[in-house]
Amino acid sequence: GGERLSLLPDGTLNIAEVTPGDEGSYLCNSTLQDNSTFLAQVRLRNLTTSISPASALSNGTLFVSRGSDVSFNCSTSSGSSRELAWAFRGAAASNGSLVSTSGPWLVFRIAAIQPGDQGLYVCSSLDNITQQEVEANRHPECMWTPVQDPSHALFNCTWPGTYPTPRLSWVEHREDRTYASEMTDNLSLLLNRSSLSDGQKLTCVARHVALAPETGKSCTLTIRPPFPDGEPLAMAQEGASITLTCTEATSAPPANTTWRKGLQQEDVTPGLKYTLSEDGPVLRLTIRNVSKGDEGVYFCRSENLLGVRELEVYLTVRTSSAYTGVIIGIFVAAVIVASPIVLAKSLYSNRHRVCLGNMSRKEDRGDVMNLVESDEEPVFQDAVPRLPPLTNGHQTTLVQIHRIPSSTLSPRRCCVEFVHF
Missing domain, CATH: 2.60.40 (Immunoglobulin-like)
Structure with missing residues (x-):
């Protein structure tokens, strides 16, 4: 109507x-x-x-x-x-x-x-x-924003694409304390280290007219100190290159990680000698043409709001003379191990000379061994002339074979004499 x-x-x-x-x-x-x-x-x-x-x-x-x-x-x-x-x-x-x-x-x-x-x-x-469209499963986004002063951190909460404008609030976990609250889709919060502690949680709560009051969306950031991790010992040969690696992936807000040299922790300046590379949470320091002057302690230093943590890496540089001493030591050890083997093998291959030589020292006279074919026959025995001693001092064995005259009716007999000198 x-x-x-x-x-x-x-x-x-x-x-x-x-x-x-x-x-x-x-x-x-x-x-x-x-x-x-x-x-x-x-x-x-x-x-x-x-x-x-x-x-x-x-x-x-x-x-x-x-x-x-x-x-x-x-x-x-x-x-x-x-x-x-x-x-x-x-x-x-x-x-x-x-x-x-x-x-x-x-x-x-x-x-x-x-x-x-x-x-x-x-x-x-x-x-x-x-x-705009407000989805039931969407929530605001929490993130860190880097600042120049390491004693402060900037926390940022955004809920883009929402209409009408939502209300964003930065609160202590479980809303025990409210730091900031505003009708906006982007809310930042700057805090110093005195108000933060390890394990502390900061939550951004978003309220919207399209959502029930008790169903506010939220995101949370947890504060963590840095913890650089890596190998504490490194070794390089003089003239070569070596890379020292440090990983820091636990800090929140993200820590500022750098490499420093010596007990005075001098800054490492990238150049022909040093190269710094970063791959996510991994920070690498490459040292070219290593010399004895590069030997010593290096520090991987990480700092965020909660303090400073350091990884100490000690670099040892080996010179060529050190490797020569190692080679000589290995050679001497090999000689000591091989000598008994060579001596045993030499004795085994000359065992008959050693045995015969011992027998000749015990008895200097000539030994005669008679072989006969029958005990009933008379023994033919003849003197064996002694040979003159050899110039090399070795004992000599003389073997003589004698035929024994016999009748035509009896078999022939022989005698073998071994004479040792």
Whole structure:
């Protein structure tokens, strides 16, 4: 009946006989099947229009003279993003948009107007403030932001793409203490080390009109001290290159990790001698053309809000003379081990000479061994001449074979004599 506002099945809001009192923002809120909420806001503005030259009838209809040039002016004071358009609805086949612009005013002209130009001319302004989606499983994002002063940390909480603007709050875990709270989609918090401790948790809580008050979304950051890790001992040969490795992946906020040299912890400057490389949490120091002067202690130093931690690495440089001593020691050990083996093998291969030589020392006289074929026969025995001693001092064995004369009826006999000298 008399209601000027009506909602159409497609979600369109129809306002009949618009008046200045209808100006304002209209919010569309719709819950989808996936539990997400669709939000859209349209701001209705009062437009100012003028058509000249034109005269008004009592019912508000404007009329102009045939053949005259007519100007259509439209403007708005809306401060938001807008689009102005003149549209025509009449009997002519050219119904639709005539002209549009993104500025605050729009002018449209018709030269030598004719009866076919009769109809309804509408100026419209479209102000789409925003159109966003709030998903039930989304939450704000917490992150660290580096600052120049190592005694301070900047915590940042963002919830981009939400409308209307959410309320973000930085609180102590379980909301025991509130550090900051604001209607914004990006909230930063700067704290110094005196207010932080190991294991402390900072939580960013986000509230939104599309969510129930008890279902606020949140993200949490946990404060941790640094802990550099690596091998404490390293060894390199003089003239070679070596890489010292340090890993620091536990600190929060992320620690500033550097390599330092010597007990005075002098800064390591990258150049021809030193190369620094970083791969995520791993920091490497490469030393080229290592010399004895590079030997000593190196420190992997990590610092964040909770303090400083250091990994101490001691580098030992071996010279070529040291390796020569090792080689000589190995050779001497090999000789000591091999000598008994060689001596035993030599004695075994000359065992008969050793035995015979011992026997000759015990008895210096010649030994005679007689072999006979029968005990009944007389023994043939003859003196064996002694050979002169050899110049090399070795004992000599002389073997003599004698035939024993016999009759034709008896078999032959022989005698073998072994004489040792």
